[in-house]
Amino acid sequence: MCLSTVYKNKLAPETVMMKNVMRIECKDGVVILTDLMERQMAVEGTLEMANLVDGVAVIKEAAV
Amino acid sequence: MHVDHDHTGLPHEHPHEHAHTHEHTHDGVTHTHEHVHEHTHGHEHPHTHDHIHAEGAEHTHSHECAGACGSCQSQCEHTPKEELMALMKYMVGHNAAHAKELADLAAKLDQTGDHTAYEQVMAAVSDFEKGNMRLSVVLTSMEHE
Numbered sequence: 001m002c003l004s005t006v007y008k009n010k011l012a013p014e015t016v017m018m019k020n021v022m023r024i025e026c027k028d029g030v031v032i033l034t035d036l037m038e039r040q041m042a043v044e045g046t047l048e049m050a051n052l053v054d055g056v057a058v059i060k061e062a063a064v
Numbered sequence: 065m066h067v068d069h070d071h072t073g074l075p076h077e078h079p080h081e082h083a084h085t086h087e088h089t090h091d092g093v094t095h096t097h098e099h100v101h102e103h104t105h106g107h108e109h110p111h112t113h114d115h116i117h118a119e120g121a122e123h124t125h126s127h128e129c130a131g132a133c134g135s136c137q138s139q140c141e142h143t144p145k146e147e148l149m150a151l152m153k154y155m156v157g158h159n160a161a162h163a164k165e166l167a168d169l170a171a172k173l174d175q176t177g178d179h180t181a182y183e184q185v186m187a188a189v190s191d192f193e194k195g196n197m198r199l200s201v202v203l204t205s206m207e208h209e
Contacts, residue, residue, distance in 0.1 A: 002158065003154070020151060036147075036150055036151060036154055037142055037147060037150060
Protein backbone atom coordinates (compact mmCIF):
# COMPACT_ATOMS: atom_id res chain seq x y z
CA MET A 1 0.00 0.00 0.00
CA CYS A 2 2.55 2.60 1.12
CA LEU A 3 6.19 3.07 0.28
CA SER A 4 8.60 1.58 2.78
CA THR A 5 12.06 2.09 4.17
CA VAL A 6 14.18 -1.06 4.13
CA TYR A 7 16.91 -1.71 6.69
CA LYS A 8 19.76 -4.20 6.78
CA ASN A 9 19.84 -6.62 9.72
CA LYS A 10 18.31 -4.25 12.26
CA LEU A 11 15.94 -1.35 12.35
CA ALA A 12 18.22 1.61 12.99
CA PRO A 13 18.91 4.89 11.18
CA GLU A 14 22.43 3.84 10.22
CA THR A 15 21.24 0.63 8.55
CA VAL A 16 18.90 2.15 5.99
CA MET A 17 19.39 0.38 2.66
CA MET A 18 16.76 2.09 0.57
CA LYS A 19 13.91 4.54 1.07
CA ASN A 20 10.66 4.87 -0.87
CA VAL A 21 10.71 1.18 -1.69
CA MET A 22 7.71 0.17 -3.75
CA ARG A 23 8.58 -3.46 -4.48
CA ILE A 24 10.41 -6.23 -2.66
CA GLU A 25 11.13 -9.48 -4.46
CA CYS A 26 12.67 -12.53 -2.84
CA LYS A 27 14.12 -15.00 -5.29
CA ASP A 28 16.77 -17.68 -4.96
CA GLY A 29 18.19 -16.27 -1.74
CA VAL A 30 18.37 -12.74 -3.10
CA VAL A 31 16.19 -9.86 -2.02
CA ILE A 32 15.66 -7.25 -4.72
CA LEU A 33 14.46 -3.81 -3.72
CA THR A 34 12.99 -1.32 -6.18
CA ASP A 35 12.33 2.27 -5.24
CA LEU A 36 9.89 4.78 -6.66
CA MET A 37 12.43 5.87 -9.26
CA GLU A 38 12.87 2.25 -10.42
CA ARG A 39 16.37 2.01 -8.95
CA GLN A 40 17.16 -1.51 -7.89
CA MET A 41 19.33 -2.97 -5.19
CA ALA A 42 19.96 -6.67 -4.70
CA VAL A 43 21.28 -8.24 -1.52
CA GLU A 44 21.84 -11.86 -0.64
CA GLY A 45 19.65 -12.66 2.32
CA THR A 46 16.08 -13.01 3.43
CA LEU A 47 13.19 -10.77 4.31
CA GLU A 48 13.16 -10.92 8.09
CA MET A 49 10.32 -8.53 8.84
CA ALA A 50 7.92 -6.20 7.06
CA ASN A 51 5.67 -3.85 9.00
CA LEU A 52 3.24 -2.54 6.41
CA VAL A 53 1.55 -0.16 8.84
CA ASP A 54 4.79 1.61 9.71
CA GLY A 55 6.25 1.16 6.24
CA VAL A 56 9.44 -0.56 7.33
CA ALA A 57 11.12 -3.84 6.44
CA VAL A 58 14.31 -5.55 7.60
CA ILE A 59 16.49 -7.69 5.35
CA LYS A 60 18.66 -10.27 7.08
CA GLU A 61 21.87 -10.35 5.10
CA ALA A 62 23.22 -13.82 4.35
CA ALA A 63 26.40 -14.77 6.20
CA VAL A 64 29.44 -14.66 3.90
CA MET B 65 8.88 -3.14 -17.07
CA HIS B 66 10.30 -6.10 -18.84
CA VAL B 67 8.65 -6.94 -22.03
CA ASP B 68 10.37 -10.12 -23.04
CA HIS B 69 11.06 -12.12 -19.89
CA ASP B 70 9.58 -12.59 -16.48
CA HIS B 71 12.77 -12.22 -14.49
CA THR B 72 14.27 -9.92 -11.95
CA GLY B 73 15.90 -7.64 -14.48
CA LEU B 74 19.31 -8.45 -13.14
CA PRO B 75 22.03 -10.48 -14.83
CA HIS B 76 21.02 -14.09 -14.45
CA GLU B 77 21.31 -17.59 -15.75
CA HIS B 78 18.73 -19.96 -17.07
CA PRO B 79 18.67 -22.73 -19.64
CA HIS B 80 18.23 -21.54 -23.17
CA GLU B 81 18.86 -22.83 -26.64
CA HIS B 82 21.09 -21.77 -29.50
CA ALA B 83 20.97 -23.13 -33.01
CA HIS B 84 24.39 -24.17 -34.27
CA THR B 85 25.73 -25.54 -37.48
CA HIS B 86 28.30 -28.31 -37.28
CA GLU B 87 30.27 -30.13 -39.89
CA HIS B 88 30.17 -33.89 -39.57
CA THR B 89 31.81 -36.74 -41.30
CA HIS B 90 29.85 -39.99 -41.63
CA ASP B 91 31.18 -42.97 -43.55
CA GLY B 92 33.73 -40.79 -45.26
CA VAL B 93 31.11 -38.26 -46.30
CA THR B 94 31.35 -34.78 -44.87
CA HIS B 95 28.16 -32.78 -44.50
CA THR B 96 26.72 -29.93 -42.48
CA HIS B 97 23.48 -29.80 -40.56
CA GLU B 98 21.98 -27.71 -37.79
CA HIS B 99 21.85 -28.74 -34.14
CA VAL B 100 20.03 -27.16 -31.24
CA HIS B 101 21.87 -27.29 -27.92
CA GLU B 102 20.84 -26.19 -24.48
CA HIS B 103 23.18 -23.77 -22.71
CA THR B 104 23.14 -22.52 -19.13
CA HIS B 105 25.70 -19.75 -19.25
CA GLY B 106 24.90 -16.27 -18.01
CA HIS B 107 23.71 -13.70 -20.48
CA GLU B 108 22.06 -10.33 -20.68
CA HIS B 109 18.72 -9.26 -22.02
CA PRO B 110 18.03 -5.80 -23.39
CA HIS B 111 15.02 -4.53 -21.49
CA THR B 112 12.86 -1.52 -20.88
CA HIS B 113 11.80 0.41 -17.80
CA ASP B 114 8.95 2.74 -17.00
CA HIS B 115 10.17 6.02 -15.55
CA ILE B 116 8.55 9.05 -14.08
CA HIS B 117 10.42 12.20 -15.01
CA ALA B 118 10.14 15.84 -14.00
CA GLU B 119 7.29 16.45 -16.34
CA GLY B 120 5.40 13.76 -14.50
CA ALA B 121 5.08 11.64 -17.59
CA GLU B 122 5.77 7.95 -17.44
CA HIS B 123 7.62 6.56 -20.39
CA THR B 124 9.49 3.50 -21.40
CA HIS B 125 12.88 3.33 -22.99
CA SER B 126 15.29 0.56 -23.70
CA HIS B 127 18.46 -0.15 -21.77
CA GLU B 128 21.41 -2.35 -22.56
CA CYS B 129 22.55 -2.31 -18.95
CA ALA B 130 21.83 -5.94 -18.08
CA GLY B 131 19.16 -4.77 -15.71
CA ALA B 132 21.66 -3.45 -13.19
CA CYS B 133 19.78 -0.20 -12.67
CA GLY B 134 22.07 0.93 -9.89
CA SER B 135 24.91 1.11 -12.40
CA CYS B 136 22.93 3.10 -14.94
CA GLN B 137 24.07 6.69 -14.78
CA SER B 138 23.14 8.05 -18.15
CA GLN B 139 19.41 7.74 -18.69
CA CYS B 140 18.21 6.96 -15.18
CA GLU B 141 19.78 9.77 -13.20
CA HIS B 142 17.25 12.04 -11.58
CA THR B 143 17.68 15.39 -9.91
CA PRO B 144 16.50 15.83 -6.30
CA LYS B 145 13.62 17.92 -7.60
CA GLU B 146 12.60 15.20 -10.05
CA GLU B 147 12.60 12.69 -7.22
CA LEU B 148 10.56 14.97 -4.99
CA MET B 149 8.04 15.51 -7.75
CA ALA B 150 7.82 11.78 -8.41
CA LEU B 151 7.23 11.23 -4.71
CA MET B 152 4.61 13.95 -4.64
CA LYS B 153 2.85 12.51 -7.67
CA TYR B 154 2.82 9.13 -5.96
CA MET B 155 1.39 10.65 -2.78
CA VAL B 156 -1.39 12.48 -4.61
CA GLY B 157 -2.49 9.23 -6.21
CA HIS B 158 -2.03 7.37 -2.96
CA ASN B 159 -4.11 9.89 -1.02
CA ALA B 160 -6.89 9.59 -3.58
CA ALA B 161 -6.90 5.82 -3.02
CA HIS B 162 -7.07 6.36 0.75
CA ALA B 163 -9.94 8.82 0.32
CA LYS B 164 -11.86 6.18 -1.57
CA GLU B 165 -11.12 3.61 1.13
CA LEU B 166 -12.43 6.02 3.75
CA ALA B 167 -15.58 6.65 1.71
CA ASP B 168 -16.13 2.90 1.47
CA LEU B 169 -15.64 2.65 5.23
CA ALA B 170 -18.18 5.43 5.73
CA ALA B 171 -20.70 3.60 3.56
CA LYS B 172 -20.28 0.50 5.72
CA LEU B 173 -20.86 2.60 8.83
CA ASP B 174 -24.07 3.84 7.24
CA GLN B 175 -25.12 0.26 6.56
CA THR B 176 -24.68 -0.53 10.25
CA GLY B 177 -27.19 2.23 11.01
CA ASP B 178 -24.70 4.78 12.29
CA HIS B 179 -25.64 7.60 9.97
CA THR B 180 -24.01 10.25 12.16
CA ALA B 181 -20.65 8.50 11.93
CA TYR B 182 -21.17 8.14 8.20
CA GLU B 183 -21.70 11.89 7.83
CA GLN B 184 -18.68 12.71 9.97
CA VAL B 185 -16.38 10.38 8.05
CA MET B 186 -17.67 11.71 4.74
CA ALA B 187 -16.95 15.24 5.97
CA ALA B 188 -13.42 14.08 6.77
CA VAL B 189 -13.15 12.55 3.30
CA SER B 190 -14.18 15.90 1.82
CA ASP B 191 -11.50 17.72 3.83
CA PHE B 192 -8.98 15.08 2.84
CA GLU B 193 -9.83 15.50 -0.83
CA LYS B 194 -9.51 19.28 -0.54
CA GLY B 195 -6.02 18.89 0.88
CA ASN B 196 -5.10 16.47 -1.84
CA MET B 197 -6.47 18.83 -4.47
CA ARG B 198 -4.17 21.53 -3.11
CA LEU B 199 -1.21 19.15 -3.45
CA SER B 200 -2.28 18.32 -6.97
CA VAL B 201 -2.39 22.00 -7.92
CA VAL B 202 1.11 22.54 -6.53
CA LEU B 203 2.36 19.52 -8.46
CA THR B 204 0.80 20.78 -11.68
CA SER B 205 2.41 24.20 -11.28
CA MET B 206 5.79 22.58 -10.58
CA GLU B 207 5.44 20.47 -13.72
CA HIS B 208 4.94 23.61 -15.78
CA GLU B 209 7.91 25.51 -14.34
